[in-house]
Amino acid sequence: MFWTQIRYHGAIHLHTIDLWLDPRASREWAFVSHAHSDHIAAHRAVILSEGTHRFMRARRTLPDEATILPFGKTRAVRGVNVTLYPAGHILGSAQLLVEVNDQRLLYSGDFKLQPNSAAETIEIPHADVLVMETTFGHRRYTFPPRAEVVAQMADWCRKTLEEGLTPVLLAYSLGKTQEVLTELAGRGFHFLLHDAAYQMTQLAEELGVSFPAHERWSPGWGEGCVVVCPPHLRKWLLPRVPACRTAIVSGWAVDPSARYRYGADAAFCLSDHADYPDLLAYVERVQPSRVLTVHGYASEFAAELRRLGYQANALDKPDQLELF
Numbered sequence: 325m326f327w328t329q330i331r332y333h334g335a336i337h338l339h340t341i342d343l344w345l346d347p348r349a350s351r352e353w354a355f356v357s358h359a360h361s362d363h364i365a366a367h368r369a370v371i372l373s374e375g376t377h378r379f380m381r382a383r384r385t386l387p388d389e390a391t392i393l394p395f396g397k398t399r400a401v402r403g404v405n406v407t408l409y410p411a412g413h414i415l416g417s418a419q420l421l422v423e424v425n426d427q428r429l430l431y432s433g434d435f436k437l438q439p440n441s442a443a444e445t446i447e448i449p450h451a452d453v454l455v456m457e458t459t460f461g462h463r464r465y466t467f468p469p470r471a472e473v474v475a476q477m478a479d480w481c482r483k484t485l486e487e488g489l490t491p492v493l494l495a496y497s498l499g500k501t502q503e504v505l506t507e508l509a510g511r512g513f514h515f516l517l518h519d520a521a522y523q524m525t526q527l528a529e530e531l532g533v534s535f536p537a538h539e540r541w542s543p544g545w546g547e548g549c550v551v552v553c554p555p556h557l558r559k560w561l562l563p564r565v566p567a568c569r570t571a572i573v574s575g576w577a578v579d580p581s582a583r584y585r586y587g588a589d590a591a592f593c594l595s596d597h598a599d600y601p602d603l604l605a606y607v608e609r610v611q612p613s614r615v616l617t618v619h620g621y622a623s624e625f626a627a628e629l630r631r632l633g634y635q636a637n638a639l640d641k642p643d644q645l646e647l648f
């Protein structure tokens with residue numbers, strides 16, 4: 325019998341130790357892997373990294389009790405040995421390793437294997453049981469080389485400016501905006517950031533990331549500059565910038581119809597997630613004896629892992645799962 329039971333009730337619950345992993349609803353004790361809005365809630369007590377703590381504070385979702393752990397150092401929390409490892413997804417994003425009686429369980433929320441110029445590089449420990457998110461867990465999702473995508477994005481910005489228009493890059497305020505800035509650094513662009521993106525970039529700067537020159541955007545501004553705006557605010561922002569073209573920056577841009585879906589003039593496939601080949605590579609590096617998948621293409625990815633000889637199941641079903 326394994327030391328714990330893993331249940332899925334809208335989020336992953338390590339039943340024996342009563343720890344929730346990235347729950348969307350408020351819980352008594354939770355691990356928060358990173359500060360994207362679909363991973364945070366107002367819990368009573370949390371385990372998290374310093375970076376995630378800073379971003380959560382800015383997003384006003386701080387818990388009563390925060391256990392902030394440095395990466396790579398094992399600590400006993402409520403009698404359980406836990407270690408955080410960088411996940412490479414956004415600044416502060418973490419994987420959680422839980423150890424009891426020589427059994428190791430690794431949970432990864434969103435993660436990225438390729439180097440992320442605006443986040444810590446992922447570190448991958450070995451574990452017996454791996455619980456992983458599988459957002460792009462279908463073989464159709466293989467991302468093009470990052471350098472190629474960045475070169476295309478820079479060309480598009482330059483040509484748009486040469487035509488007297490303002491390029492507007494639609495990118496999430498936390499993570500993607502900072503990656504866009506660091507990737508497009510040193511090319512002579514001047515950046516204007518929507519307030520939400522500006523605030524997150526300020527925090528990332530305080531956490532030690534360097535960015536090219538940028539300013540907080542104000543209505544009417546944009547001529548001769550590259551504007552960065554969160555996708556959900558574009559309808560508000562676009563009437564307030566000079567004549568412009570828009571581009572969505574997202575892993576979903578690997579789908580040729582993405583720019584129509586986002587109502588943008590162009591789409592660039594720069595993702596802060598692992599693509600399908602990297603999800604497989606990640607499992608190989610963890611070398612688990614058991615894999616549980618959640619979110620995205622969880623069932624398809626678990627089926628592919630079984631075909632490769634792993635014991636694997638999708639977890640996002642309401643029934644209880646007892647291991648070993």
Ligand SMILES: [Zn+2]
Binds near residue numbers: 434
């Ligand atoms: Zn995320």
